[in-house]
Structure formats: C-alpha cells, structure tokens
Amino acid sequence: MRYEAPESLEGAVALLAGAKGEARVLAGGTDLLVQIRADVLDPELIVDIKRIPETRKVTEEKGGWRVGAAVTGAELKEHPRLKQVWPGVVEAANLIGSTQVQGRATLGGNLCNGSPAADSVPALIAAGAVASLAGPQGRRDLPVEDVMLGPRKLALTKGEIVVSFLLPPRPPRSSDAYLRFIPRTEMDIAVVGVGVSLSLDAGGTITAARVSLGAVAARVLLVAAAAQAIIGSRLDHAALERLEAAARAACRPIDDKRGTIEFRTDVAAVLARRVALIALDRARTH
Amino acid sequence: MAKHHIEATVNGDAVEFLCDTEETLLDVLRDTLNMTGSKEGCASGDCGACSVMLDGRLVCSCLVLGYEVGGRRIETIEGMATGDNLHPIQQKFLEHAALQCGICTPGFIVAGKALLERNPDPTDTEIRYWLAGNLCRCTGYDKIVTAVKDAAVAMRKG
Numbered sequence A: 001m002r003y004e005a006p007e008s009l010e011g012a013v014a015l016l017a018g019a020k021g022e023a024r025v026l027a028g029g030t031d032l033l034v035q036i037r038a039d040v041l042d043p044e045l046i047v048d049i050k051r052i053p054e055t056r057k058v059t060e061e062k063g064g065w066r067v068g069a070a071v072t073g074a075e076l077k078e079h080p081r082l083k084q085v086w087p088g089v090v091e092a093a094n095l096i097g098s099t100q101v102q103g104r105a106t107l108g109g110n111l112c113n114g115s116p117a118a119d120s121v122p123a124l125i126a127a128g129a130v131a132s133l134a135g136p137q138g139r140r141d142l143p144v145e146d147v148m149l150g151p152r153k154l155a156l157t158k159g160e161i162v163v164s165f166l167l168p169p170r171p172p173r174s175s176d177a178y179l180r181f182i183p184r185t186e187m188d189i190a191v192v193g194v195g196v197s198l199s200l201d202a203g204g205t206i207t208a209a210r211v212s213l214g215a216v217a218a219r220v221l222l223v224a225a226a227a228q229a230i231i232g233s234r235l236d237h238a239a240l241e242r243l244e245a246a247a248r249a250a251c252r253p254i255d256d257k258r259g260t261i262e263f264r265t266d267v268a269a270v271l272a273r274r275v276a277l278i279a280l281d282r283a284r285t286h
Numbered sequence B: 001m002a003k004h005h006i007e008a009t010v011n012g013d014a015v016e017f018l019c020d021t022e023e024t025l026l027d028v029l030r031d032t033l034n035m036t037g038s039k040e041g042c043a044s045g046d047c048g049a050c051s052v053m054l055d056g057r058l059v060c061s062c063l064v065l066g067y068e069v070g071g072r073r074i075e076t077i078e079g080m081a082t083g084d085n086l087h088p089i090q091q092k093f094l095e096h097a098a099l100q101c102g103i104c105t106p107g108f109i110v111a112g113k114a115l116l117e118r119n120p121d122p123t124d125t126e127i128r129y130w131l132a133g134n135l136c137r138c139t140g141y142d143k144i145v146t147a148v149k150d151a152a153v154a155m156r157k158g
Helices: A009-017 A032-037 A073-078 A087-093 A107-112 A120-127 A224-230 A237-250 A261-285 B025-032 B088-095 B105-118 B124-133 B141-157
Strands: A002-004 A023-026 A045-048 A058-061 A064-068 A130-135 A138-143 A148-150 A161-167 A174-181 A192-200 A206-214 B004-010 B013-019 B051-054 B057-060 B073-075
Touching: A009 A023, A009 A045, A009 A130, A009 A161, A023 A032, A073 A087, A087 A120, A087 A174, A087 A192, A087 A261, A107 A120, A107 A161, A120 A174, A120 A192, A120 A206, A174 A261, A192 A261, A206 A224, A206 A237, A206 A261, A224 A237, A237 A261, B013 B025, B025 B051, B051 B105, B057 B105, B088 B105, B088 B141, B105 B124, B105 B141, B124 B141
Parallel strands: A002 A045, A023 A045, B004 B073
Antiparallel strands: A058 A064, A064 A161, A130 A138, A130 A161, A174 A192, A192 A206, B004 B013, B051 B057, B051 B073
16 A cells, blocks of 8 residues: 655646556545455555645635635634534534544545445535535536435546535525434434525525435435425424425435434434524524 | 655654554554553544544544654653653542543543643533543443543642
C-alpha cells in the first residue's frame, strides 16, 4: 500500500487517475482504515486529501456556505455561525460516532463511504447541498442526492474526488433538522434517518421544503412528494398526515437485524413528522 | 517497500520514527516508541482505549496512520503527570477507584482531560455523552463519571 498526501487538487486527481490498482481517498479515515484493517478493502494507493487547503475550509460564498469535504464534525460544531444557519446539517454530522470519531470524521467521507445509513447525507440532501468535484476532466458540480448510486457505489468517475459542499443561501425564516432512530442513545448506525429543510413566509406558511430519508432504500432518498405534502401548509394535522403518507410510500427498505421493513417504514413516517416540526419551530424563531 | 521516516512532537518532545504505510499511530506509539500507555482494545475506533490528542483534538490513535502525523503534535497518557505529580484526573480516578482492570483507563483519562479543557464544569449528561466512545467492560461508569466531575471541581479551584 502506497500513501500520498498531495498539497494540491491537481496532484490528488493525477495520483488517483493514474493508479494501477484500487485507489482510495483518505479524509478522516474512520471508515477507510477500519475497512482496510478488516480486509474488506486492500487499496494499492491511499491519497490523503487533508493537506489540500480547499478541503479543510469553511467559508461564506455567494450568501451561502462552502464546507470543505475534509472538515471534521468537531470543527463544524465549533464553527461560530454554521450551527445557526444550518443546525440540521451540523447536528447530523455530530451524530456520527463518538467524540473521538468526531475529531476525524468528515462530510466528504460520510458521503463517499457510500452507506445508505450515513447520518450527514439526508441532512445535506435536505439542505440542497451541491458537491463540488475535481477530476481529470476538470471541475463539476453534482447535487448530493446524485452522488450516491447505491451501497458503496458512487457517481464519481476514476480520479474524481469530492472537494467541498455548497450550502445555498438561506432566505429569512428558514431552518433544518435531522433525527435518526437507533436502539440506544449514542454510538450506533441509523435504522432510519430523516432530514427536513424548510422556509416560511411572514405568515408562517411553508413556501419551500426538502425532505430526505436515509436507511430506507439502497441510497439516501430525496422525497419530492413529502416536500409537496407540506408546502403551502403551516404543518397542520392534515399536512402532517400527508407528510407521513408520502414518507411511508417512498420507503423501500431491507429487513435486517437492525430493523424490519415494516418497522423502518413506520419509523420513517414518525421521524418525518417530528423532524418537520423541529425545523418549523426553528424557522419561526430564527 | 522502505519504511517512512516521520518527525513529530509527542508530549512536547521532538521524536523521529520509521514506520510502514499500514502502521497506525497506535502501533507506532506502542511498538516503536515503547509508549504502551495507550491500549489497543478493538482496533476499529469503537472502544476509545487508544485515545490520544492530535493537534489538540481527541482521536482514536488506531484510526490514524503513523505516516499521517508528520509535523503534528501528539499528546498521550504518558505526558499527563508532571514528574511524580499526577494530573488531577489521574488523582481522582485513584481516589474514586474509577478503574478495575485498567485497560480502558488511559483512554478515559485522556478523553476526560480533553472534555475539562473545553468545559470546566460539565453535567453528568455532558460527561456521559463525551465519554460515550470510551468503553469499560468491567462497567465502572458511575465511578468514572464521579471522578471526572470531582476532577473538574479540583481543577476549577486550581
């Protein structure tokens, strides 16, 4: 196994594009190094992207926020402004693993690990985050919901890496939230995860919304019908019923030791309701 | 493949070591630098027995490559006491008998110190969440939480 830590994006892309065998990007390493240790992966090349400045920054851009792919969960939590503007994204990132894991784990890694149960991904999708990619053909933008194709399968081409995420500008009275279900209070993998982002008009009616469900299908889902169910409402009883029905209808989960199909579908509906109410409450007081 | 030559700072001292690409920071600390205070419990980032500080950030040293730490600052359990004087957290773990077999203890102490540096007066809940990544299989969590809380009191008094 070869390890490289280039200081430029071009260097990282060239190394990955030129790799003969399997090549992997190393950000926080909290998934990659475990998989190598467990002999699930045996890459010929590891490219550490943490020395590339663009992957490590959080900056304001065009009224939104650009978050480097290798910024850690702990750094997101400590950022003075991000938590006010995107509380759902920050709380989702901070549900990944322990304090120790938070010191290393990154948004880019959580996405590119390719797990349908990744906690930060539904929050990023609900937020409308767009991934900025660099590859042998240059730069391109890809909405986060289009990055993952299925378990361990990404839409990235050979040599392409996720450099950063752009969280779009926030209108007034906007907020987001993320909840997951796990059978304990901490340190577990989502059985279901739900992210909701919404905006209100001055009268408190929802004018825009995005709803994303994790761990209920082969990839994290953006559920347009769930958003439509609440847009134009103030989250009255009928809107919440429609939201639950839309969330339920979108679920295509598996049965496994952590949850049955029936259980995951029920929990997705319950969480969608709760998360939407939290986001609404935050948007009202924001 | 030839070993890599790495220079880093460990507990304030400049160190140099040679490591293979696959070796973790924990392997380097224990097997090359002979600092065996950091323990290997799970080798997968679940148990926290290998907790160290990397550039002021609490991490599992089993999830860091030795090769990654060139030029960086590492603090381990070995750097905690000053000569014969134990750090207040170490002292409180002794006073409250907050350990049984002791394998998890260095990790708990390193993690507890990191908490108190950020939050000098944590609640029980804050302590339990912060230490959720440190597992004790003798199950002495109550005494551990008490020891961290009491250490916080001692450290606030100075």
